[in-house]
Every structure is written in C-alpha cells, then in structure tokens.
C-alpha cells in the first residue's frame with residue numbers, strides 16, 4: 001500500500017483521509033503525512049453518528065486551522081456523500097476541473113473506518129468503477145465520481161509501530177486492529193479510563209452503575225467489575241468474569257449502544273503524541289548508545 005501511494009501521489013491534487021470521528025487523532029496514520037507531503041488534505045471524520053457532536057466540532061475546527069486542509073463530518077446515513085466530498089475537494093483545488101484538468105483525489109483510511117461502505121454508497125449512486133485500466137495498479141481502484149473527478153482508492157492500512165500508547169488502545173477498542181493482536185480486558189480497561197471522566201452519565205445509564213459523581217475517580221477495574229456484576233457476568237463460585245464484561249463494553253462501544261462518545265480531544269492527543277515521540281526518541285538514543293558501546297568493545301578486541 002505504501003508503495004502504491006508513493007507511486008500514485010505524484011499526480012494527486014487532494015488526499016482524503018478518512019478518520020474515525022470517535023478517535024480522530026489515533027486513527028490518523030502518521031506514515032501518511034510523510035507520504036503525502038505538501039498535498040492538499042481533506043480530513044473526513046466518518047461514523048460521526050457514533051461520536052460526541054461537540055468534540056467532532058472541536059476536531060473539525062482544529063483541522064480547518066491547518067494550512068491546505070479542510071475537514072467535514074460524515075456518516076453512512078448520508079445518502080449522497082459524493083456531493084459533499086466533491087464540493088470540499090473542489091474548494092481545496094479550485095484550479096483543477098474540466099476534462100483537460102480532472103481533479104485527482106486519493107482516499108486513504110485505516111481498516112474498518114467505513115471506506116468500503118462509503119465507496120459502495122457512491123458507486124451505487126452515480127460513479128463508474130474502473131478496474132483493469134492502464135496505469136492503475138492492482139492495489140488501487142479508480143472511481144469516476146464525475147467526468148472530471150477521479151477518486152483513487154487504497155487498501156485500509158495501519159502502520160508498523162504505534163508510538164502513542166493511547167492510540168494503540170483506542171484503535172483496538174474501535175475494531176481497527178485484528179482480535180488476536182490485543183487483550184480484550186486490557187483494552188476495555190483503557191477504554192473505561194478514557195471515557196469515565198467525560199461520559200460517566202452514559203456509563204450509569206447503560207450499566208446501571210451506582211453513584212455517577214464518583215465514576216471519574218473510581219478505578220477502571222472496579223468499574224469493569226461492577227459492569228460484570230450488573231450484567232450477570234459471574235462464574236461459578238461468584239467470581240466475576242472480567243473477560244465477558246470486557247467483551248460487553250467493547251461491543252457496546254463499537255455499536256454505539258453505550259452512547260455517542262469521542263475518546264480524545266485535539267489538545268489531549270497533541271500531548272500524548274509529544275509524549276510518544278519523546279519516549280521513542282529516548283529509546284532510539286538508548287539503542288544507539290548500546291550499539292556504539294558494542295562497536296567500541298569490538299574495536300578494542302580487534
């Protein structure tokens with residue numbers, strides 16, 4: 001996918017990055033920024049029906065303040081998403097258009113962000129899908145959303161190393177990461193940790209938890225234990241089944257049954273990112289020092 005994007009990016013005018021509106025920061029692929037460089041960007045906060053509207057607005061404002069960037073919210077209830085995407089891209093690249101200068105747009109996103117759903121809605125309505133065509137690799141598909149608007153699709157892609165710890169948990173909670181790659185109990189506990197301060201009322205409403213006011217300060221494990229008890233996730237001998245409770249919480253979050261919520265604000269994510277980068281830099285420095293020491297020892301022996 002990386003290779004396909006690197007090849008295609010040369011003649012792309014706008015890059016659409018489909019993000020999960022519940023975790024905009026965590027669902028943004030850091031590799032994409034490197035691959036797409038100075039291209040105009042359209043951030044699409046998808047599945048906004050599952051996200052907290054106030055926080056979606058905050059993220060849209062945050063993105064719109066960045067250079068060459070536009071942002072819109074979207075979800076599958078929009079039956080004509082092509083119109084909004086086309087309008088937003090034309091706004092970003094007003095000098096493109098017409099048969100001799102078609103607007104060429106690349107769409108990227110992590111797995112499960114809703115890209116197939118969106119493309120199917122658009123293809124079903126008015127687009128022509130072009131599969132085997134010269135200059136288009138097997139990794140990508142070109143969809144003509146208008147006679148002068150080409151959309152190049154890329155496969156859903158995660159990145160090799162997630163350095164923002166919270167992002168890993170939020171991606172797992174959203175369903176973007178394969179089930180075998182994480183521990184459900186751990187992810188559910190981190191999810192509770194991310195939502196308890198802001199969405200205590202929803203937790204109380206969904207799981208009939210006691211005393212809403214204390215929720216932000218209670219331990220994550222204590223809250224998951226209460227969910228288990230309230231949901232009858234109890235094993236023989238009366239021990240709670242935290243694994244079962246974790247599955248319940250994760251399923252409720254993914255389906256939105258738990259209520260509309262967004263796990264991160266732009267400001268929070270900026271802090272986590274800075275921490276992740278600092279930790280990564282420290283790790284790199286330590287690794288380099290170790291390698292240098294080993295090399296010196298080797299030189300001395302020689």
Ligand code: G4P
Nearest residue numbers: 046047048049050075076111112113114115116117118156
């Ligand atoms: P992908 O191509 O990016 O991997 O994602 P895909 O379209 O397959 O969507 C992943 C899941 O997200 C699907 O649910 C899909 O129905 C759901 N989805 C897509 N867009 C939206 C949206 O705007 N809002 C909400 N609430 N959900 C959305 P699924 O359970 O995996 O499959 P299914 O039940 O639809 O068959």
